[in-house]
Amino acid sequence: MRTIIDTAADFVPAVERVFGVSPRVLDGSRAVLVGDLKLSLEAGERELWVIRMHPPALEQRLAMFPVRGEIEVPLLKAKELVSA
Secondary structure, eight states, rough: OOOOOOGGGGHHHHHHHHSOOEEEEEGTEEEEEEEEEEEETTTTHHHHHHHEEEEEEEEEEEEEEEOOOOOOOHHHHHHHHHHO
């Protein structure tokens, strides 16, 4: 029997647990906005991109963290990156 793991299913609640705020959901729960920081699951939910949003519509990609297993691991790395 195959087991399917849907990383995106826990993405929004995991962002809320790690960052301590309710994120604004974008793009069908595959991307969220926390302040001016956009966190986006890409490449079949195997990459977490950390993107800084600049008004009016500019994006600065800061980093990419691979997603292997638990989504909280790359989210913690993303929080560490933007907190430094």
